Amino acid sequence: MKISTKTIVTVGMFTAVLAVLSILQIPMPTGVPITLQTFAMALCGYVLGWQSGVAATLLYIVLGTVGVPIFAGMSAGPGVLFGYTGGFIFGFIFLTLLCGISVRRKNPAVKIILGVIGLLICHLLGAVQYAVLAHITIGASLVAVSLPYIVKDVISVVGAYLVAIAVRKALYAGNILQDAKAA
Template sequence: MKTSSKTQSIAMIGMFTAVLAVLSILQIPMPSGVPITLQTFAVALCGYCLGKKNGTLCVALYLILGFVGVPVFTGMTAGIGKLFGYTGGFLYGFLFLAFFCGLGSQLKNHAVGVLVGVVGLLICHVLGAFHYSVIAATGFGPAFLLVSVPYLVKDVLSIIGALVVALVIKKTLSKSGIILNTKTAA
């Protein structure tokens, strides 16, 4: 990798981490303690735009920033408590979502790319529901019904929307000579 492409990758990871942080601020609180946010869309966008490696690095950087106290999580919160609170499983589950969306971005068939992203989403939801069940001292089934099922349709639509937006972003940047993910079929 050339120095300029390394620099471009670092800049894009930083920029998409900022996008993820900004889209995480807005939330609609829910009685379960798991709010409705645009995080799923933003994480999927990172994966679809940056690919499996850089998209996952972007989410890892986001988690590290929040862990050390930068208020990047929902409602401008931060800290280790968020990673071990009710939503912690979803937060580290985002790594899988970004990775699988990045895998999906490498496919020419966009419908299959969405399905690969949905695999990452399901892993994220299972981790989130399991983590919630441990913290709330409840069974996995009730936790899944409470903190996962109500969000699945929104999250699948977020993945589809993220792929559409990623295709537009990549096409637009490509016209100006910037290639985000060289293994992606646009």
């Protein structure tokens, strides 16, 4: 498998975008902050497609896990990944994957629905890990760490899709992406 220099640079560039949009946070009492991470992950998938999008997401997770302070609030390390918010971080892989898979679909509604399904998987994984660590039921966890964020996150997925249309066209015009018509 041959990977082009453009692909490597694009994946690195979007990993940086993920990092920057993840650092900003509004702390919440549950320990799960409000961030732009869902917007960033959805944008990454909608712009890069599933392969490069997931690669950027995995690189983001690896960098954060080994100590680069790029998780929410400039946190880092395996303690974050296996802490209260770690399930959401694992869920980002599915969010990016499903947004990326949707790039080849023609119908904008299908693209957004796939993104929202990825978002729901992300929320479920986050709520399950939170429930296990907080010793509460999954229902209570969903109410505490998913329900308050779901409207913002659905808006983030839709917004990411709309922004991705313009970003894909610009990257295509710059000869960085090869298949902008899929947007």
